[in-house]
Amino acid sequence: MRVKYDVDTQLLFQIGDPLDHACACTIHNRMYELANLNAVNLNVVVKKGELPAFIQSCKQLGVKGFDITMPHKSDIIPLCDEVEPFSREFSCVNHVKIRDGKLIGVGLDGLGMVMAIEDSGFPIYGSKVLMLGAGAVSGPIAAELCQRGASSVVILNRTVSKAEKITISLKKYFPTLQATAMSMTLENLCSCAPEADLVVQCTSLGMSGHQGDYEDLTFIDLLPKDACVADVIFNPERTSILARAEARGLRVLNGMGMLVNQEKAMMKFHFGVDLGPEFALEGEETLLMALVMRQLRTRRLTRKGASK
Amino acid sequence: MRVKYDVDTQLLFQIGDPLDHACACTIHNRMYELANLNAVNLNVVVKKGELPAFIQSCKQLGVKGFDITMPHKSDIIPLCDEVEPFSREFSCVNHVKIRDGKLIGVGLDGLGMVMAIEDSGFPIYGSKVLMLGAGAVSGPIAAELCQRGASSVVILNRTVSKAEKITISLKKYFPTLQATAMSMTLENLCSCAPEADLVVQCTSLGMSGHQGDYEDLTFIDLLPKDACVADVIFNPERTSILARAEARGLRVLNGMGMLVNQEKAMMKFHFGVDLGPEFALEGEETLLMALVMRQLRTRRLTRKGASK
Numbered sequence: 001m002r003v004k005y006d007v008d009t010q011l012l013f014q015i016g017d018p019l020d021h022a023c024a025c026t027i028h029n030r031m032y033e034l035a036n037l038n039a040v041n042l043n044v045v046v047k048k049g050e051l052p053a054f055i056q057s058c059k060q061l062g063v064k065g066f067d068i069t070m071p072h073k074s075d076i077i078p079l080c081d082e083v084e085p086f087s088r089e090f091s092c093v094n095h096v097k098i099r100d101g102k103l104i105g106v107g108l109d110g111l112g113m114v115m116a117i118e119d120s121g122f123p124i125y126g127s128k129v130l131m132l133g134a135g136a137v138s139g140p141i142a143a144e145l146c147q148r149g150a151s152s153v154v155i156l157n158r159t160v161s162k163a164e165k166i167t168i169s170l171k172k173y174f175p176t177l178q179a180t181a182m183s184m185t186l187e188n189l190c191s192c193a194p195e196a197d198l199v200v201q202c203t204s205l206g207m208s209g210h211q212g213d214y215e216d217l218t219f220i221d222l223l224p225k226d227a228c229v230a231d232v233i234f235n236p237e238r239t240s241i242l243a244r245a246e247a248r249g250l251r252v253l254n255g256m257g258m259l260v261n262q263e264k265a266m267m268k269f270h271f272g273v274d275l276g277p278e279f280a281l282e283g284e285e286t287l288l289m290a291l292v293m294r295q296l297r298t299r300r301l302t303r304k305g306a307s308k
Numbered sequence: 309m310r311v312k313y314d315v316d317t318q319l320l321f322q323i324g325d326p327l328d329h330a331c332a333c334t335i336h337n338r339m340y341e342l343a344n345l346n347a348v349n350l351n352v353v354v355k356k357g358e359l360p361a362f363i364q365s366c367k368q369l370g371v372k373g374f375d376i377t378m379p380h381k382s383d384i385i386p387l388c389d390e391v392e393p394f395s396r397e398f399s400c401v402n403h404v405k406i407r408d409g410k411l412i413g414v415g416l417d418g419l420g421m422v423m424a425i426e427d428s429g430f431p432i433y434g435s436k437v438l439m440l441g442a443g444a445v446s447g448p449i450a451a452e453l454c455q456r457g458a459s460s461v462v463i464l465n466r467t468v469s470k471a472e473k474i475t476i477s478l479k480k481y482f483p484t485l486q487a488t489a490m491s492m493t494l495e496n497l498c499s500c501a502p503e504a505d506l507v508v509q510c511t512s513l514g515m516s517g518h519q520g521d522y523e524d525l526t527f528i529d530l531l532p533k534d535a536c537v538a539d540v541i542f543n544p545e546r547t548s549i550l551a552r553a554e555a556r557g558l559r560v561l562n563g564m565g566m567l568v569n570q571e572k573a574m575m576k577f578h579f580g581v582d583l584g585p586e587f588a589l590e591g592e593e594t595l596l597m598a599l600v601m602r603q604l605r606t607r608r609l610t611r612k613g614a615s616k
Binding site: 004005006007009011013018019020022023025026029040041042043044045050053054056057058060061062293297 | 312313314315317319321326327328330331333334337348349350351352353358361362364365366368369370601605
């Protein structure tokens with residue numbers, strides 16, 4: 001039983017529309033509990049266009065901050081007083097704290113993945129990075145890797161222009177960086193693999209419930225023997241790419257570490273709290289539990305919809 | 309551990325200024341838990357004059373309702389769309405629910421005490437009531453007793469005009485009621501006692517930590533042998549009046565039953581939930597625990613203040 005609900009209880013929100021399947025606030029609340037914080041996080045449906053009114057209400061009620069999902073990730077940026085530069089560059093703000101009436105925004109996807117890679121012991125400094133995919137998390141992850149001294153970044157994507165947009169952004173912040181955008185073909189995969197120390201898989205290929213997977217995994221066999229392969233996907237626990245890399249004895253990471261470290265980064269951002277390494281297992285358990293709850297909820301909502 | 313924080317979690321507030329010593333939301337949250345409700349109640353400091361902006365924010369965020377303490381109990385009334393008649397008459401609104409953008413206000417002090425008296429088995433219908441004191445809860449309690457068929461009400465108060473104000477209000481709603489206001493002297497106490505079936509002690513006389521008590525309790529000995537004596541005070545568990553009445557073998561009730569039943573009434577008002585009789589013990593434990601927490605908090609705040 002939670003016994004403390006007093007005048008010092010901090011209120012935070014998870015906002016978006018819809019939020020029927022959202023489970024972030026279940027996870028956040030468990031983090032607050034682990035850190036013995038007197039805080040609560042609740043879902044609030046905020047429709048497109050309602051952000052300014054929502055923010056005013058938050059200020060009125062002394063709300064400490066909020067997390068953002070669709071459809072507000074870009075709309076929030078012009079409403080913030082301060083935004084972390086990479087998060088602004090890649091339009092990926094998903095956490096806002098309110099301090100002295102000012103809104104401070106940050107995106108933690110990239111940081112979460114890079115913290116997970118660091119946790120694995122892989123030496124990022126000086127490494128050559130191969131990014132697969134140029135979706136929402138590719139830019140932020142690449143930027144955080146460059147921030148920690150990655151020496152080159154190659155981004156492969158079906159649509160090359162999206163990859164180019166990221167390399168141009170990266171060069172603004174890291175002028176001496178070797179950044180290359182290429183089309184994601186088997187040929188390019190195979191030609192880039194021997195030069196890559198770190199592969200970060202950022203597409204939805206191989207994700208449970210989604211269509212499609214890499215048809216040919218021979219490029220994995222061409223990676224150097226000290227290479228690391230990180231996937232943003234956590235379900236299944238081992239995508240075909242990770243399974244192939246693991247079979248070769250390479251260092252592999254699935255997306256769970258990214259999620260757990262995002263929670264650590266969230267706690268640091270909102271509350272200045274450092275969750276120690278002993279937290280990792282608890283964090284993973286919490287995430288898995290929240291995902292089970294989401295599945296149950298989705299099933300219930302589907303049944304409800306069907307019975308109408 | 310509380311595991312459900314999803315899009316259906318209902319948010320309610322306890323508002324006032326200050327709220328440093330408030331413990332209502334601790335109690336409410338436990339009630340929600342007992343009823344397996346997906347709801348959370350949090351404190352928000354709302355300063356005098358800020359009520360309209362607060363209400364607008366509540367509507368914006370889909371807040372389900374709020375409880376009110378000082379300094380808003382009267383200010384809330386003109387802002388409500390509907391107010392329960394007795395609560396409007398005695399300016400005692402302390403719960404507001406928001407339904408379809410409309411504010412519905414109610415005071416539950418009077419109802420809580422009358423439910424407790426009914427629980428004790430005392431037959432209110434046709435009874436003659438003697439109210440001691442004409443403070444904030446006297447009017448609402450008297451009105452609820454009349455609603456349940458009390459046949460006469462005598463109100464004794466140091467300042468007779470305050471008692472008269474209540475009797476005038478009561479006669480508006482119950483035109484055939486015998487309602488009398490008198491000065492609270494030992495003589496009047498002793499002349500009224502033999503005619504009273506039910507005594508409701510609504511002053512702070514005998515309350516722990518407050519100055520003053522009834523100097524002469526002989527009027528208790530003049531009550532009929534089937535009389536009931538109810539006190540709004542719960543600390544001490546037995547005020548001098550209750551102790552004297554109990555020693556005579558009269559039916560006695562302290563203020564705890566009133567508090568517990570206010571929580572029951574709150575659950576009915578906000579959620580339409582009926583807490584069964586098995587809830588009474590849990591409710592009392594929760595209240596006592598919240599009060600201990602308040603004492604601890606008060607002590608901590610006092611120490612903090614002293615060390616400045």
